[in-house]
Amino acid sequence: MITEQQISTVIGSTAVGRDGKLGTVGEVYLDDETGRPEWATVRTGLFGTKEAFVPLAQADITGDELRLPYDKDKVKNAPHMDSEGHLSPTEESELYRYYGLEGGTGPTTDTTTAHTTTGTDHPGTVGHDTSRPTTDNAMTRSEEHLNVGTRSEEVGRARLRKYVVSENVTETVPVAREEVRVEREPITDANVGNALDGPAISEEEHEVTLHAERPVVEKEAVPVERVRLDTQTVTEQATVNEEVRKEQIEFDADDVNRRR
Template identity: 60%
Template sequence: MISQNDIDVILSGRSTVLDTQGAKIGSAGQVYLDDQTGEPSWVTVKTGLFGTSESFVPLQNASLAGDDVSVAYTKDQVKDAPRIEADGNLSPEEEDRLYRHYGLTNPSGQGTADNTAGTTAGTTTGMTGTGRTDRSEARGTVGRDTSGPTTDDAMTRSEEQLHVGKERREVGKARLRKYVVTENVTKTVPVQHEEVRVTREPITDANRGDALDGPAISEEEHEVVLHEERVVVDKEAVAVERVRLDTETVTEQQEVSDTVRKEQIEILDDTTNNPGTKNKR
């Protein structure tokens, strides 16, 4: 059972909300008190990317273990809850919508989980966006909030901050594939061949003996073997290089823009002659 003593733990910024199976739903955001009993009634859970969404979860039958709040609902139930801005008091209509979603009976007795939204006296008092509960009953009434219950002597101004993160995801694959192509290669190779050439030389004292050797008149034949070179083609596979895939990281700048809300506080001075004058801060 969650009590007022547990509020500071839930609002410490370390508290996580778990579902019935112990799965994490999100981080705890704000705590809403019932203005009849002063007991915690609802807790908001920050879900979505960077915790940009908040869902209301009843604290009925919830328990606190360390910094974790275990609620009696599934993660899907919480994420499908009606979208209600966690920026002030819950209206009776908003409470009834939440009670119907979780199948609960409105403890005020003026609305049930099955009927349409009605007027309830048991609306809950909330907190500002900083996550501070209304603890004025413990300290005594100092100021008065004209829009609802009494509060302390100050108003908290909050604003949204844009938090941008990065995630690593797979965008594609690259692979090496080896295949065979055929191309023509032309090379010029010098080749030699022999041709017949007739050489005539006169009779001289040096060759006279060879010339007159044999009969004076006869028939003779001489032959010579001719040679030539032919091109011989041979092929062999030769390793020429190694190819591999590698990756490199390239950094580029990307701009991210979104809208954020912030609260502004204005002073309404009713003591001047012009009560409509507003001073903004």
């Protein structure tokens, strides 16, 4: 159970559930009648842009961690409340039913955001918000801070595709061929036997087979290289322009000391 003295420690602490970190505690809501801390808001989401209500009935603060008996999905899916610093009894009842607390630890009453102050307290100073019944002696000024991060997403795909093209290749290769030439030799003692072989006078033909080389082309598929796709990371600067809001506080007072 969280006490009133632990409120300043709870605000800004890290909320931890059964399965790990839940988020950062933003605000603590007090019971209007008892002043007891009843609820806390936990900022969840990628940049802490969502707030979920969690009951403090079974919470425990250890160091800078607020330990809660709930898992991430339970807190993330809690009913969303546009509380604006205040929870109505109807809203509280809905949250109690969601967390299975059977109406909470006591009677269901209005709850209001707790504010923490630093510096010198003035016991005699009593303040109140004009829109809400109770507050302490200070007004909280808030502003939006821009949290910029990055996420990886798919922007396109690259692929390799193989197709066939034809081209003409010209090469020169030497070819040989046989040609006929006529040789005459006189009759000698060495060849007279061959000369007298056959009839003395006759008609006859003598032929010689001629040969020539012709170019022959054969094709074969030969692997010549390997091609693959690879990626590399290139870093560049991206400018983000977003509007943020902040509250301003101005002073206004009635002239109670005016002379008459």
